[in-house]
Amino acid sequence: MSTAPLDRIDRKILDILQREGRIAITELAQRVGLSTSPCSERVKRLERSGVITGYHARVAPEAVGKTLLVFVEIKLSSKSGEVFDKVKKELLHMPEVQECHLVSGGFDYLVKARLRGMGEYRHLLGDILKKLPVPAESHSYVVMEEVKETLALPLDR
Known part of the structure; x- marks a missing residue:
């Protein structure tokens, strides 16, 4: 990612795009006080430099049956670079883990997952603990x- 400092207009563009990713470039340009072409070039520069990492649609969890939100603290029994690499590899491939x-602190990993219900959560927690390279303990927090x-x-600004 580019380390070039962001000016006031770049920050305004980013602020708007974070909330309105589908805004027309003409409207974005008008709101930040630029003509369309320079605004478009700024957005492209922010994308190329890695400041803007992508655009996506936010899906309502309820619409797809993912009504359970849970956070899990995982504390490993032993730690090393190799152990951390193996944990990372396993958790990256679990689609339920958002x-x-x-x-740092009293545990090693904080995991956020959205699931269909407690049964699905029980399976996920079992999978996580089973796939870890060392024994671990967990504490779960179900969001009310x-x-x-x-x-x-x-x-x-």
Whole structure:
């Protein structure tokens, strides 16, 4: 990714695109105070440099039956670069896992998964623990109410 600093207009473009990824380039240009061509070039530059990593549709979990949201803390019994690499390899290939983070603190991994129900969760947890290269303990947190979820990054103006 390019390390060139983002100016005020780049940040405004990114702010709008995070919330309205399908906005027409003409409307985006008007909202950031540019003509269409320079705005389009800025967006292309942000894409080429890896600042914009993609565009996607957000699907309502309820619409596809994924009503259970669960977070799992995983604490490994032993740690090494090799162990971390093996854990990463296994968790990357589990489609139910939406996010997985190696963290510091009282446990090693924080996993976020969306599932159809507790039965599916039980199978996922069993698969995770079975595929880990070392014994591990887990603590699960089932979400009762989603207060806020966003992918938009706050951008300093």
